[in-house]
Amino acid sequence: MSSVIQVENLSKQYRLGTVGTGSFSHDFNRAWHRIRGKEDPYLKIGDVNDRTQRGKSDYVWALKDINFEVKQGEVMGIIGRNGAGKSTLLKILSRTTSPSSGSVKIKGRVASLLEVGTGFHPELSGRDNIFLNGAILGMSKQEIKSKFDEIVDFSGVERYIDTPVKRYSSGMYVRLAFGVAAHLEPEILIVDEVLAVGDAEFQKKALGKMKEVSTKEGRTVLFVSHNMGAIRALCQTAIILKNGTTHYIGEVEDGVSNYLRISSENFQGSLLKRTDREGNGKFKFINIDIKNEKGERTNTLFCNESVSFLIQFTREGIDVSRIILSLGLKDQNNELIAFFTSDEMGFYLNEDSNCYQLDIPHLALRAGDYSVWLFASYQTTDPKDFCDVIDSAIMISILPIDFWVSGKMIRARNTAFFNGIYSQL
């Protein structure tokens, strides 16, 4: 297979701060160097792009010396934390901005979906917007015409097709927009997290369409997402960006677990700043920590590992012995798959401590990402008695293992599982 994208020493520098007289003098200096045929003096300086640290220079490298190749028909996932340079890379690949140095060589027609519904005009009808959006994405009028019925069918908005899109529900809007994008026929497709929109059913449809595009039609796809499940389901290879440099390039499974490891390096368990709570405020969760078998703080665990959750809270004028405390695990659709409630377990809080621990001997969850849900209520679990409820208090990632010692890793999925044995009768 020949490579269709070749990225060589790609770097992109940004200047921090506001545009004003300071930047004007730098522009002037830069122009003066260029006139004399010298190199841009500001390209020699610049800090590593770590947004949490205060740097010395006004210039940062959003990307620094990135090198990789993508083969024809390959589906590559681009992963990394916020600010790692994923979007900058996509912007350069889709030509909305130029690199500061290095080059990208591309073979074939590129279409980028950094957003769905780019250029949709609210006053125009769905029909007009299909044509406009299609043309913006690079389709000719003929192409759009021949696909029109398919697009309308895919998005399921036939009844509204002659209504201005400003009257659409946000779901319909996204469906129509994705419908246009899904029917593009480029050789290379660049997709940013557009799948993060729409309901679960539509996400499934969108993911299916992406898979179809890559496997059946042999297109090359670059896919950016924070959803490790989607990355795993779609991609064969992955590239991890960290502070603007490549941290890992290779096979997707290793890439995902590698990413989860680096993302749990400095996770925060504090809940002090959380305002998205439900309840009367007399009882407040302030911290949650997770410890693995070895007693290390982490939020990445192997399947079937023993785990302890440490819960800390504050209270004010409330009888804690009547508090019902619960800790639950939720899947990526925010559905509870397991929860541990204190009163059922015959455990009651007492006045002496604001710190409690829940031990789960074998956390038998399939590989995937889960969120922890914290719940406290007074006497009953009726909504009027809620004291504090926090959704996604912390994220945990479960890595696959060979649970049944069969030589096969357990399959990834957001479910719990149990021990069991098959036998012939």
Add this chain to the structure above:
Amino acid sequence: MSTTQKPPPTWDLIIEPKAALLDLNISELWQYRDLLWLFVKRDFTAQYKQTILGPLWHFIQPIFTTIVFLMVFGKIANIPTDGIEPVLFYMSGISIWNYFSACLTTTSNTFVANAGIFGKVYFPRLVMPLSSVMSNMVKFGIQFILLLVVMAWFGMKQHYFYMGSSWLLIPLLVVMMAGMGLGLGIIISSLTTKYRDFTVLIGFAVQLLMYATPIAYPLSFLKTKSFASWFTWNPLTPIVEAFRYSLFGTGTVDSLGLLYSGGFIVVTLLLGMVFFSKVERTFMDTV
């Protein structure tokens, strides 16, 4: 000994930091002609959505401006109109001026106004200013038809209607106006992406420029004045004068002046393209 050499891979697209001075990709622009047309259609249909009068607004604006000019410059200031019926004199000036100022103001805002789309999808950026020049041309066409109707009405009343071979010059003059508006517009739009000072300037500069152009008065009115030569340096002056001359057969037409305007347009367009193609590559970082 035979060595099977792998053919060097041919790339369709190479993205690099630097580009040629004038990086104009006409064939790419041609590929996106459908988009150009759709933008024109969008500008035109979306503008008067949810209005009762709809496209009638295209007529109302020049009619009222003509009435005001008729009062202020005709009746109050008593400025002559080169022997042309005052209503027609003002209306013709207003329609060609409106076209220029609309082209200039919309194209000068290209990068800032379209940052949302430009930041997400690549297409030749020049499609945007070209489409605004074209949709403004449709609006000019409507105003021009109104002008013709009024001309015909006066013609019937006075039993005289001028129509000569000079009419053939009109399309060229309109294209010149478009070129001027586009050229200046893309220069300004390239300058405003980083430093917004020019956005402030353009707001009132266009208004002031109108008074420096023979829209509300004929050039012949200034002949006796000492500062008349200043007005001939305005590259818009010969075009406006020639436009009136082609329509009504009276006034001053200066072929040397037109040549000067033509040269000015070519230079601004070339300069505009150089600026534009340089800025379009990285403007998303600074806009």
